[in-house]
Amino acid sequence: MTMRRRDWLIGAGATAAGAAVPGVLSSVARAAERGAQTAETVDVAIVGGGLAGLNAAMVLTDAGATVRVLEADTRAGGRVRTADDIPHHPDLGGVQIGPMYARVRDVARRLKIELKPGAHVNAPYSYVMDGTLIPAKQWPQSPLNRLVGAERQVPPQAITGFYVERRTPFSTLEDWLKPEAARYDLSLAQWLAEQQASDEAKRLIRLSQGSTPLEDMAVLRMMQEATRSKIDVQRVSQQPEMQGKDVFERFALASSHVPGGTSRLVEAIVASLGERVRLGAKVRAIRMDGDGAEVRCEDGSRLRARYVVAAVPFSVLRDVQITPALAGEQADAVKRMPYHNQSQVWLRAKRPYWEDDGIEASMWTDGPFTLIRQQIESDGTRELMSVLAFGPNSRRLDQLPPAERGRLALEYIHRVRPSTVGKLEVVGTHSWELVPSVRGCSHQYVPGKVVAWSQAMAKPHQRLHFAGEHVRRLEVGMESAMETGERAALEILEKLSA
Numbered sequence: 001m002t003m004r005r006r007d008w009l010i011g012a013g014a015t016a017a018g019a020a021v022p023g024v025l026s027s028v029a030r031a032a033e034r035g036a037q038t039a040e041t042v043d044v045a046i047v048g049g050g051l052a053g054l055n056a057a058m059v060l061t062d063a064g065a066t067v068r069v070l071e072a073d074t075r076a077g078g079r080v081r082t083a084d085d086i087p088h089h090p091d092l093g094g095v096q097i098g099p100m101y102a103r104v105r106d107v108a109r110r111l112k113i114e115l116k117p118g119a120h121v122n123a124p125y126s127y128v129m130d131g132t133l134i135p136a137k138q139w140p141q142s143p144l145n146r147l148v149g150a151e152r153q154v155p156p157q158a159i160t161g162f163y164v165e166r167r168t169p170f171s172t173l174e175d176w177l178k179p180e181a182a183r184y185d186l187s188l189a190q191w192l193a194e195q196q197a198s199d200e201a202k203r204l205i206r207l208s209q210g211s212t213p214l215e216d217m218a219v220l221r222m223m224q225e226a227t228r229s230k231i232d233v234q235r236v237s238q239q240p241e242m243q244g245k246d247v248f249e250r251f252a253l254a255s256s257h258v259p260g261g262t263s264r265l266v267e268a269i270v271a272s273l274g275e276r277v278r279l280g281a282k283v284r285a286i287r288m289d290g291d292g293a294e295v296r297c298e299d300g301s302r303l304r305a306r307y308v309v310a311a312v313p314f315s316v317l318r319d320v321q322i323t324p325a326l327a328g329e330q331a332d333a334v335k336r337m338p339y340h341n342q343s344q345v346w347l348r349a350k351r352p353y354w355e356d357d358g359i360e361a362s363m364w365t366d367g368p369f370t371l372i373r374q375q376i377e378s379d380g381t382r383e384l385m386s387v388l389a390f391g392p393n394s395r396r397l398d399q400l401p402p403a404e405r406g407r408l409a410l411e412y413i414h415r416v417r418p419s420t421v422g423k424l425e426v427v428g429t430h431s432w433e434l435v436p437s438v439r440g441c442s443h444q445y446v447p448g449k450v451v452a453w454s455q456a457m458a459k460p461h462q463r464l465h466f467a468g469e470h471v472r473r474l475e476v477g478m479e480s481a482m483e484t485g486e487r488a489a490l491e492i493l494e495k496l497s498a
Contacts, residue, residue, distance in 0.1 A: 050078020053311030055485030082261025118378030123361035187447035210391025329456035339440025343394035
């Protein structure tokens with residue numbers, strides 16, 4: 001945790017990977033001797049400028065390799081994006097820098113990006129069932145609570161955790177990658193049946209996912225995330241100042257945030273890489289041969305590289321022509337990996353409506369907007385709210401113009417909670433599925449394919465290596481993107497130095 005990343009990469013890391021800086025540098029000369037035609041020649045072309053691609057570029061550059069990052073969008077960062085046009089500049093994607101995010105923290109230190117302690121927490125939840133607002137303390141006895149037995153004490157937003165996170169069998173970060181984990185490569189529907197969840201619990205869990213069928217959700221992926229969170233929370237909970245606080249507050253207090261938004265970190269990374277990052281470069285084809293690969297962009301430009309890193313979501317990579325073509329489980333994963341969506345409406349609370357009605361400020365609902373979250377920032381301010389729709393609900397919402405999405409969100413909130421009338425205003429909307437360079441909020445797996453795909457995508461395809469949160473091994477969130485970019489870079493450094 002305290003070792004400097006640059007020192008590790010150039011020292012022990014270079015030794016472990018078999019990489020020596022002079023060997024890497026000589027690859028540029030070898031490429032020049034072969035003749036680079038009219039295309040620019042580099043050691044490594046990186047397709048995608050999210051955190052995975054940017055971290056791969058930093059690692060390779062530190063070791064002396066020549067690199068070009070090709071990002072289709074006019075901005076880098078992928079799902080790390082700060083909404084600078086919305087009051088208080090909320091982060092639309094990555095925001096919370098967890099206490100164990102060693103790579104993210106080290107890069108911030110290197111680039112002199114300030115990290116301030118704490119991250120926002122969401123105000124406590126009340127619940128909306130059948131259009132009726134239910135304060136949290138009334139939930140266990142409410143006639144609208146149709147859960148059974150011990151389930152009745154569990155809030156709707158926590159019922160998934162009750163049946164998955166709390167029952168995850170893993171105790172180490174590597175457990176989900178072991179052969180015996182294949183026993184849990186099930187759909188969420190199968191897992192809930194094994195756990196004898198009630199029909200109402202299944203219904204609430206499905207609603208929490210925006211009405212995504214439980215048969216389409218892979219429980220092993222959820223268990224991997226739960227294990228990472230469980231280990232982090234255990235470490236955080238040992239700190240004396242965390243006693244008496246709930247799990248979310250403990251983790252938020254132990255985390256950090258970038259003042260002004262996480263995009264400031266991305267901007268610093270891009271500035272450090274300089275001309276190595278090319279924006280507006282939409283890759284259409286990757287053609288490999290015995291000596292290297294040619295990467296072709298939509299604008300007609302070409303790039304010659306010895307190796308390529310694909311650091312874009314599979315929802316985007318499936319539209320890139322790869323020659324020789326992917327085969328087997330790799331081809332299947334790129335073609336079929338599902339991506340869930342999250343459609344966001346951002347509000348500003350002009351007055352504290354929760355003080356007027358005395359009910360918890362955030363809401364979990366069984367309506368079109370699953371989560372209505374009132375944010376308490378690390379400095380105690382609480383004006384911002386995010387209204388979130390998931391899965392099929394989000395896709396229906398995204399068919400509407402942004403202004404209509406905002407209007408519908410306000411109308412729904414006013415209807416179920418009259419105390420909010422006149423106290424909220426729409427300040428922005430966002431949908432990851434509508435961003436062409438991303439096309440989805442988060443990767444999923446087809447149940448029964450988690451083991452096969454996670455093993456296959458960890459391996460290179462000839463000169464093509466894979467990075468991105470969708471090929472993670474031990475980490476989650478922003479740190480997992482950094483992890484995979486680092487892994488792909490070290491794989492290539494070993495080959496460049498051979």
